[in-house]
Amino acid sequence: MHLIYNFVAGPLLWLTVIVFFGGSIYRILSILKMAHQKDIAVYAYFNPFYALRSVFHWIIPFANESMKKHPLLTIVSFAFHICLFLAPLFLFAHIILIKQSCNISWGYIPDIVADIMTVMVILSCIFFLIRRIRIPEIHYLSTRSDYIVLAIVAAPFITGFLAYHQWVAYDIISILHILSGEIMLMCIPFTKLNHALFFFLTRGYMGSEFGKVRHSRDW
Amino acid sequence: MKIKNWIGIGIIISLIFATVYGFSQEEITQLHDSTFKTHIRPPAQFAHDQHNDTAQIADCSTCHHVYEHGKKGEGESSEGQPCSQCHFNQDDNALELINIYHKQCRGCHLEKKAGPVLCGGCHQRK
Numbered sequence: 005m006h007l008i009y010n011f012v013a014g015p016l017l018w019l020t021v022i023v024f025f026g027g028s029i030y031r032i033l034s035i036l037k038m039a040h041q042k043d044i045a046v047y048a049y050f051n052p053f054y055a056l057r058s059v060f061h062w063i064i065p066f067a068n069e070s071m072k073k074h075p076l077l078t079i080v081s082f083a084f085h086i087c088l089f090l091a092p093l094f095l096f097a098h099i100i101l102i103k104q105s106c107n108i109s110w111g112y113i114p115d116i117v118a119d120i121m122t123v124m125v126i127l128s129c130i131f132f133l134i135r136r137i138r139i140p141e142i143h144y145l146s147t148r149s150d151y152i153v154l155a156i157v158a159a160p161f162i163t164g165f166l167a168y169h170q171w172v173a174y175d176i177i178s179i180l181h182i183l184s185g186e187i188m189l190m191c192i193p194f195t196k197l198n199h200a201l202f203f204f205l206t207r208g209y210m211g212s213e214f215g216k217v218r219h220s221r222d223w
Numbered sequence: 224m225k226i227k228n229w230i231g232i233g234i235i236i237s238l239i240f241a242t243v244y245g246f247s248q249e250e251i252t253q254l255h256d257s258t259f260k261t262h263i264r265p266p267a268q269f270a271h272d273q274h275n276d277t278a279q280i281a282d283c284s285t286c287h288h289v290y291e292h293g294k295k296g297e298g299e300s301s302e303g304q305p306c307s308q309c310h311f312n313q314d315d316n317a318l319e320l321i322n323i324y325h326k327q328c329r330g331c332h333l334e335k336k337a338g339p340v341l342c343g344g345c346h347q348r349k
Contacts, residue, residue, distance in 0.1 A: 006333075006336040006337070006340070007336075009340055009341070010333075010336070096263065097342055099318070100318065100321060100322070100325065103318055103322055104322060104325055104326065104329075109316075109318055114263075115263055167341075167342075167343065169348070170343045170347070170348045174341070174343045174344075175341065175344075178341045178342075178343065
């Protein structure tokens, strides 16, 4: 167990940090460069006001037409994304581990809140899965990788939930938890999960394009 | 099923031990530092004497240390003084005290590649 733990919490963790940060920076820089090459006017006509206006309309619940049309999906998506970020970043166990290895720390949320948030993430993933299978037009557009990405996101939360409660095979589940978290982070720059990086760029671009150039709304 | 059986056997054995020892002496079997106003984890499993026997730690000062001018005092020890006495001030964050426990316990386990390193290995839910 020590051998596996030392590997996933040692070299593999470093690899994750390098792939996640290095990959993210690389992807952002290359998309910025590509935008310049494909369309020289992008930067010349870029307008931060319209860009931010669009971002706001897509980051606040029900602030755009698409969300109003799909209230359930909107609620689940917002709950999902909020919990997805807050639970791991402010989980006590993560804070104390970071404190031990880097001697930095920040606030944490009570375990019970993190527990509820974890359940919300897992339930949301199940919702997204059912939606993908049951709604014909989404099912038709789905590829195998969509399901794999969903599983990659759900895995750290399922294993984290099981590990916290110590119900079954505690040691193995904990190792799988660390491993699945690392896999998820490494996948962010290189899969559909890259919308975590590109959301602001694409929204900003669209907002600027629609607002400044076409004088219309994009929400 | 198997796990449950083992838990059952474990509980019975620990009950027997608890009664036998309960009448003879106060034996540390777990740590539940009362300096923490609230406990968010189960107590850390630590059968003091038995642990130090199996882990072959003869020197009490490995854990009950004394520091002088930033250097660990040789041949001196501080057993009987709770860790919190030196490692916790009223205005300290609980994180600091938790951290020195973890540094000492988990740190040695990592170094020796023996003993629990995952939260639940020490903070076992019963």
